[in-house]
Amino acid sequence: MRFSLLGPLTVHDGRSGRPLDGPKVRILLGVLLLHPNNPVPTDRLQEALWGAHPPATAGASLKNHVARLRQALAEEGGDEPRIRTVPGGYVLRVGTGELDAQDFTAALREARAAYLRKDWATVSQQTEKALGLWRDSPLPELAGLAEVQPSIDQLQEARWQGLEWRMDAELALGRHQGLAPELTGLIAEQPLREAFHRQLMLVLHRTDHQAEALAVFRRLRRTLVDELGIEPGAGVMAAHQEILRPRAAADAAATDDNAADAAAPATDDNGDDDGDHTSTAAGAVGAGLPRDIAFFTGRRREIERLLTLCRVSTFDNAVVPIHAVDGMPGVGKSALAMHVAHQLAPDFPDGQIFLPLHAHTSGRSAVDPADALVTLLLAVGVAPQRIPSGLDARSGMWRAQVAGKRILLLLDDARSTDQVSPLLPGSLSTLVLVTSRRRLLALDGAMPMTLEVLPPDEAAELFVAKSERVELAAGSGSVTELVRLCGYLPLAIHLTAARLRHHRTWTTADLEADLEAAAGRLAALHTEHLSVAAAFDLSYRDLAPALQQFFRRLGLHPGGDIDAYAAAALNDTDLTTTRRLLEDLEDHHLIDEPVRGRYRMHDLIREHARSLATADMPDGSVAQDPALDRLLSYYLHTAHRANRHFTRHQSTSTGAGHNTAPSTRSPELSTEQQARAWFSAEQANLQACVEYAATHGCSDHAIGLPAALHEFLRTQGHWNQARALHQLALETACLTGDRRGQAGALVHLGVFRRLAGECAVAAENLHSALELYRTLGDRLGEANALITLASVEQLTGNHQGAAERALSALELYRALGDPLGQANALDHLGTSQQLTGKYQGAAENLHFALRLYREQGNLLGQANVLTNLAVVQRLTGQYAAALEGHHNALQLYACQGNRAGEVSSIAGIGLVQEATSDYAAATESYRRVLVLYRDMGVPVGEARTLAHLGNIQRLTGSYPAASDTLQQAVAMCRENADRRGEADALNMLGWLLAVSATPAEARACHTQALDIALVISSPLAQAHALEGIGASHAQEGHPDQGETWLEQARAIHRSLARSEDGEPAVHAGR
Known part of the structure; x- marks a missing residue:
């Protein structure tokens, strides 16, 4: 058939x-x-x-x-x-x-x-065959x-192209005879098809009809100018130049390959096709890409991935290969796509087309799809008079024209899927690259690639390459800082490097100073025709008014990221509307979602959004903006809700307003895990809000937020951050005359200063807080301050004073009917008793506290008491029970995510291992503890752990290492006023000197330890010091004198019902 x-x-x-x-x-x-x-x-x-x-x-x-x-x-x-x-x-x-x-x-x-x-x-x-x-x-x-006309047009166009190729072949083969009449007839049918005119010009010229050849050129030029407003393309102009050249040169030009070169379409430096706009090569539309970036720098991973995906998808016969590169303004989407397109160009011999869609071009509207199709149809050789008027008709013709051809189409700066869809070919052999500032989510079959800012190393390489300063190195500190200030954004880096390139007397320090100006970073990122702010502003103008307002308000957020709940409070919209607005901004790449449900702005975009927001304010200040007040109130209310899962005792109010519910929904915080997750996610934001509130007159929030964060920061080991926030709260309360706020901040500061070993300052803070609470008649606040003061006095060795503080607090809690407070007081009382050797009383009070904590369902309290009971059990020789108690406490701390408590438990386990001579296991435990204490910034815990490591080194014969470690521990205890730790470390050093130095040197250390132990009423430290002094006398040959000291030590041990000792852990989890 x-x-x-x-x-x-x-x-x-x-x-x-x-x-x-x-x-x-x-x-x-x-x-x-x-x-x-x-x-x-x-x-x-x-x-x-x-x-x-x-x-x-x-x-x-x-x-x-x-x-x-x-x-x-x-x-x-x-x-x-x-x-x-x-x-x-x-x-x-x-x-x-x-x-x-x-x-x-x-x-x-x-x-x-x-x-x-x-x-x-x-x-x-x-x-000829075709x-x-x-x-x-x-x-x-x-x-x-209309349904079939595009396919018929494609066949017609293929015939015209075949005729062009045949004529070029005859010219190249020198077979000119008879071509002129045929070409004249073809021109009559296709008067705007430049190729036939070019070929006729060459035939006439090469058959000695130069005047007629020039007449053909003049007629064509007049027609193009009059009807289309364009000049002839490069192919015609090359033929015209051949005609005008002397004969010898023209003969040379007419031979073999040169004739064909005159037929090839050409591009100018901008990549615009200057060849035959009315011709096509049935697949060879010419190289229409703008020139590639010389010495393209960076994006190695993205380029490799995109090249691989494009080459794989080109051979996938299931779908038209479409790759959409999206990203924020200035991130380098067009440059990347252009660079990849140039590398792929050889794979698409039928041509490459670059079409800017101008979604974000200053002074221009986005290209209408119907107009874009005219450009595309002209690019593949459709005569202007044959282009239909309707969008669907043009789209159908475009698909027919490129059907079966291997063409690469680069659509740059697309506004939306609606703009792109009509431009997509239907041929599986084409490849489409699209760049857009928006995520083209509705573009069926498109493989997305979101371009992020550059990694720091590639950003530095780009800056050095574009600055053309040979003296700079990508790894230098100045370059590293400059690209950081540029936000690692390629456009910003280009502009900054260009300023350095064009101002040879400038240095990187000059640029750094410009960029570090508080309000000058965006202003500094510009050149003659480009600026980062302008790029951002074009995206901003593309937003609907409600979205513009939301964008401006997000710029006011003091923190680094935001979730939908906080954004709803900031914008005063419901959660559903807010989520839609966030998604819209993300689609425009004005924010991104690095973690599900959390959104952030690039630093430079945030600066732009904030400048737009302040421009709306009468005085240029955002301090009184109700949006920020809503945000701060939301954070304060939600932080107090989350804090209920961490509180150790009922808290006295530390600032007005925290019980006022926000107008918007807040997240689900019914479990401790949810509360911890919320605090962890918002931790940096809450600090930023405190800092903002403290400097903008928002005193309730500056005082209330640190109080709500206190327990979370304490249990998670973020102690330096907590101290800084409580200091801001204290300063704000003092400035505003908020005495209750002052007292609360002083108590919280006292807690963290004790943990940092600053016991004298901690005690001073707590005494001041006590005075304020008593003046205010706040008995709950007074009890809480007493408990904290007891823990300070335990650390400084005033165990009797600590017990008295705990008893006073216990009486207040009982009067207030506060069972949780009573449990806290009993825990502190039991610890004070343990430190003074009253083990039976300590165990009773600790068991009573454990029962109260269990009744209240307070896991943190249970873990703390189990830890303290384990200390008593170890000191009374119940090693198995002590080990079990520490492991149980560790599990409770771990399930709460309580880092500080976990460290305390591991330290306790190490002490049991040391007491039972399992030195290898103890060393491993202590090393873990040491790393954690250093990470958390707990010098007291670090010093005591070092002392025990040194003691194990002594027991295992590593005397030089033990000497270094123990001397470091003694020095650190003295620096942090840890008298108990100092006494124990001195005793351990004395035992070492007894075997590695002289008895006199050992006795000097034990004597110092004894003096401290007597001051702090530590019978265990006294007993150890007495033993060391007695042993040194015996070692010197005075056994009777030594026995006197040893008998005193034995008496203390008998009173403690114990003959050997370890070391209590630092109860950081308290």
């Missing part, structure tokens, strides 16, 4: 033509032949047969026409019907060599390949049908 559509439709079975009964059957076959072996939807066939409004009976009628066509195409002995029904349509089976259009296209494909390699004999042979199949305009039966 042979089907012919390059002219009137015919069907021949090898013997005779097959009759086709009726025009609708002929139309049906014609449409199916334009899509051989591919499904054609039923609705498309109905539209071809009956137009845009088919009758109600169209479905049944179509089936009848298909049946008649099947009968007409039936073959003797054929097992498979020519037309198959498929879901939603029909497929016409066409074999190899059965359709003239397929043979025509195959011959042109061979001609194109030969044309690119300049095999002119093959070009001539294959174009053109010989052309009988007349294809399918005149279907003329005027």
Whole structure:
């Protein structure tokens, strides 16, 4: 069977033509032949047969026409019907060599390949073969049908291209005879097709008709200028120059490859096609990419990934390869896509097209898709007068023009999916790269790549490359700081480097000073025609008014990121609306979502948003903006809700307003895990809010937020941060005369100063707080301050004073009916008793406290008491019970995420291991503890742990190492006023000196330890010092004198019902 559509439709079975009964059957076959072996939807066939409004009976009628066509195409002995029904349509089976259009296209494909390699004999042979199949305009039966016209136009255009190639081949082969009349006829049919004019000019010139050749040029130029307003393209201009050259030079130019070069389209430095705008190469539309960036720097990972994805997807026959590169303004989307396109260009021999869509071009509106299609159709050689008027018609023609061609299309700076979709080819052999500041979420089949700011090392490389300063190194501190100030944003780095490049007397220090100016970073990031602020502003103007307002308000947020709840409070909108606004801003890449549900702005975008917000304020200040007040109140209220899971005792109010619920929803905080997760996520934001509130007159928030954060920061080990926040709260309370706020901040400062070993300052803070609470008549505040003061006095060795403070607090808590406070007081009382050797009383009070904590469901209190009970058990020789108690406490601390408590438990385990001579395990425990204490900034814990490490080194014979470690421990205890720790470390050092130095040196250390132990009333430290002094006398040969000291030590041990000792842990989890 042979089907012919390059002219009137015919069907021949090898013997005779097959009759086709009726025009609708002929139309049906014609449409199916334009899509051989591919499904054609039923609705498309109905539209071809009956137009845009088919009758109600169209479905049944179509089936009848298909049946008649099947009968007409039936073959003797054929097992498979020519037309198959498929879901939603029909497929016409066409074999190899059965359709003239397929043979025509195959011959042109061979001609194109030969044309690119300049095999002119093959070009001539294959174009003659293809053109010989052309009988007349294809399918005149279907003329005027919009549904099929693009496919017919494509065949017509392929014929014109074949004629161009044949003429170029004849010129290259020097076969000029007879070409002039043929070309004149072609020009009459296609007066705007520059290629035919160029070829006629060359034929006339090379056959000694120079004047006629120049006349052809003048007529063409006049036509183009008058009708299209353009000058002839580069190909015509090259031919014109050949005509004007002397004959010898012209002869040289006319030979072989030079003739073909004159036919090739050219591009100017901007990449705009200056060649034949009315011609196409049936797949060779020319290289229309702007020039690549010289010495492209960075983005190695992204380039490799995009190249790989593009090359893989190009061979995927399932979908049209589309790759969408999105990202914030100035991140380098266009540069990356252009660089990748240039590397892929050899894979697309039919051409590359660059089309800027101008979504964010200053002074220009975004390109309308219909106008963009005109540009694309002109680029592939469609004559202007043949371009239809409607968007759908243009889109259909565009798809038909590039069908089957290997073309790369780069659509730059797209505004939306609606702008891009009509421009997408339908051919699987094309590749589409799209860049946009928005996420094109509705672009079906697109593979997205979001471009982030540069990594610091690539940012530094880019700066050095663009500054052209040979003396700079990418790893230098000045370059590192400059790219940080640029936010690692490529546009900002380009502009900053350009300023350095063009001002040779400037230094990196000069630029750094400009960028560090509080309000000058964006102002400094500009050149003559570019600025970062302008790039941001174009994206801002693209937003709806409500989204613009939301963007400005987000710029006011003092912190680094935000969730939907905080954003809702800031914007005074409901949660659903706020989430939609956040997603819209993320789609525009004005914010990003680094972690699910949390959004952030780039530093420079935040600066721009804030400048827009302040511009709306009458005095340029945001301090009184109600949006910020809503935000701070939301954080204060939610922080107090979360803090209920961490509180150790009932808290007295530390500032007005924290019980006022915000107008918007707040997150679910019904469990301790949820509360901890919220605090962890908002920790940096809450600090930023405190700092903002303290400097902008928001005293309630500056005082209340640190109080709400106190327990979380304490248990998580963020002690330096806590001290800084409480100091701000104290300063704010003093400035505003808030005495209750002052007292609360002083208590909280006392806690963290005790943990840092600053016991004298801590005690001073707490005494001041006590005075304030008593003046205010705040008995709960007074009790809480007493408990904290007791823990300070325990550390300084005033164990009797600590017990008295704990008893006083216990009485107040009982009077207030506060069981949690009572448990805290009993825990402190039991610890004081343990430190003075009253182990039985300590155990009783600690067990009572444990029962109260369990009744209250307070896991932190239970863990603390278990730790303290384990200390008593170790000191009384109950090592198995002590180890079990520490492990149980460790589990409780771990499930609460309490780092400080975990460290305390591990230290306790180490002490039991040391007491039972498991020195290897103890060393491992102490080393873990040492790392954690150093990380948390706890010098007291670090010093005591060092002492025990030194003692194990002594016991295992590593005397030099033990000496260094123990001397460091003694020094650190003295620096931090840890008298108990100092006494124990001195005793350990004395034991070492007894075996590594002289008895006198050992006795000096023990004597110092004894003096301290007597002052702090530590019987255990006294006993150890007495033992060391006695041993030193005996070592010197005075056993009787030594026995006197040893008997005193034994007496103390008998009173403690114990003959050996370890060391109590620092109860950081308290």
